[in-house]
Amino acid sequence: MSKLSSSLQERLTDLVGTYGVPGASLAVWAGGELSEASAGVVNLETGVAATNDTLFQIGSITKLYTSALCMQLVEEGKLSLDEPVRKWLPDFKVANADVTARVTLRHLLTHTSGIEGDYFKDAGRGEDRIARFVGMLGGLPQVHPIDAMFSYCNTGFVIAGRLIEIAGGQLWDKAIRNRIAKPIGTPSFSTLPEQALRYLTAIGHLGAPGALGVTPLAYLAQSNAPAGSMSMTRARDVITFARMMMGGGIGPNGTSILSEASVRAMHEMNVACPTRMNIDAIGLATFLWDWDGDGRYEIFGHDGSTIGQAAWLRYHPESGVAVALLTNGGNGKGLAQALLTDIFSTAAGIKPPSPPVATPDFAYNASAYEGRYANVMEIIEVTAENGRLIATTIPSANAAVISGVRRVPLDPVDGELFVGVVPGFTEATTYHFLDRDGDGRPRFLHCGVRAHKRLEA
Numbered sequence: 046m047s048k049l050s051s052s053l054q055e056r057l058t059d060l061v062g063t064y065g066v067p068g069a070s071l072a073v074w075a076g077g078e079l080s081e082a083s084a085g086v087v088n089l090e091t092g093v094a095a096t097n098d099t100l101f102q103i104g105s106i107t108k109l110y111t112s113a114l115c116m117q118l119v120e121e122g123k124l125s126l127d128e129p130v131r132k133w134l135p136d137f138k139v140a141n142a143d144v145t146a147r148v149t150l151r152h153l154l155t156h157t158s159g160i161e162g163d164y165f166k167d168a169g170r171g172e173d174r175i176a177r178f179v180g181m182l183g184g185l186p187q188v189h190p191i192d193a194m195f196s197y198c199n200t201g202f203v204i205a206g207r208l209i210e211i212a213g214g215q216l217w218d219k220a221i222r223n224r225i226a227k228p229i230g231t232p233s234f235s236t237l238p239e240q241a242l243r244y245l246t247a248i249g250h251l252g253a254p255g256a257l258g259v260t261p262l263a264y265l266a267q268s269n270a271p272a273g274s275m276s277m278t279r280a281r282d283v284i285t286f287a288r289m290m291m292g293g294g295i296g297p298n299g300t301s302i303l304s305e306a307s308v309r310a311m312h313e314m315n316v317a318c319p320t321r322m323n324i325d326a327i328g329l330a331t332f333l334w335d336w337d338g339d340g341r342y343e344i345f346g347h348d349g350s351t352i353g354q355a356a357w358l359r360y361h362p363e364s365g366v367a368v369a370l371l372t373n374g375g376n377g378k379g380l381a382q383a384l385l386t387d388i389f390s391t392a393a394g395i396k397p398p399s400p401p402v403a404t405p406d407f408a409y410n411a412s413a414y415e416g417r418y419a420n421v422m423e424i425i426e427v428t429a430e431n432g433r434l435i436a437t438t439i440p441s442a443n444a445a446v447i448s449g450v451r452r453v454p455l456d457p458v459d460g461e462l463f464v465g466v467v468p469g470f471t472e473a474t475t476y477h478f479l480d481r482d483g484d485g486r487p488r489f490l491h492c493g494v495r496a497h498k499r500l501e502a
Contacts, residue, residue: 249353
């Protein structure tokens with residue numbers, strides 16, 4: 046074990062206990078060397094230890110792979126970023142006729158389509174499940190107008206997965222294995238439960254630290270796989286993908302996956318996020334950050350979340366440092382913030398900025414923010430109690446298995462941004478109140494990287 050691996054192991058073991066995370070796997074590429082560590086268990090009920098070879102679900106980190114598949118097909122002339130989706134999917138339809146006609150692959154990959162993003166209707170498990178899911182979207186409404194803003198859209202990546210199937214002539218599962226996972230040397234990357242049976246695999250845990258239980262469902266709907274509902278892999282395999290991106294599209298084994306132009310396109314800003322959100326901007330699926338505040342985006346990656354599991358990928362091409370952290374419950378965000386700060390400070394001389402904190406004595410009219418803000422996943426009721434805002438999140442029936450009702454007191458950073466900490470956790474969540482109407486009331490609440498539209502009383 047290298048000196049870095051030894052120090053990572055000690056730090057990870059300590060932090061897993063501090064943040065109440067059942068199990069975690071960590072991989073770091075720095076100084077031309079891979080270091081790994083693991084701690085905790087894959088399942089609180091069995092007590093089996095997590096190892097460096099354990100498969101964890103990577104959730105929406107999968108979106109980087111789906112975007113890379115799309116860019117391969119763009120390079121081959123089989124897809125286009127800026128032509129309407131209907132060129133390849135003539136029967137495609139959502140509730141808004143203008144969006145149906147105009148939405149492009151770029152809209153899908155940059156979360157700017159405005160289509161409701163968390164439609165988790167299960168379309169079954171057959172090989173046509175992605176096609177069936179896309180065929181179920183005819184009545185799906187908008188959470189915001191097309192091109193108006195960024196709002197995280199899982200639905201869009203399932204549509205992109207169907208475009209991959211049509212344009213590439215392979216089912217999405219086969220395409221991701223044959224075009225990316227196997228060529229770069231990560232054959233353990235799995236998108237189906239039967240594939241993961243070959244390996245030690247982690248299960249998710251729900252609840253706050255200290256009161257965790259094994260999730261009743263191992264996976265989200267298989268029909269949402271291109272958005273990240275199924276992918277499982279090892280932390281070092283995620284690092285292999287990041288090294289390919291840092292290497293201009295060439296994998297560590299010398300295999301060409303993408304052109305340099307496609308990598309640049311994935312890393313270029315398409316839309317900015319609300320100020321001081323936990324993401325600065327969005328490329329083609331890629332999350333972008335300007336950690337040092339110099340006006341350039343130098344950190345790239347993605348986060349992932351499924352039922353009781355969460356994952357983080359960050360890579361810094363200038364220093365060649367990449368970090369992948371995979372967890373299966375508890376306060377993973379607190380663990381990630383601590384580790385990313387430690388590792389990048391030491392290995393790359395750069396660190397994530399401190400999260401926004403409340404401004405003491407900031408004066409605001411609480412009644413202007415009150416209301417019910419909703420998307421297909423949840424309703425957030427904002428009320429004023431003794432002059433302080435309270436955000437109560439009520440999940441929809443389809444999302445209730447992921448999260449229960451949450452009541453979070455909010456404190457102002459400025460007139461747009463408030464912060465609040467979910468009980469039992471340590472990292473603040475941002476609440477951005479955006480796009481005020483003539484009466485000074487926000488039309489949207491942006492929280493959890495998602496827009497919520499204000500409902501009229």
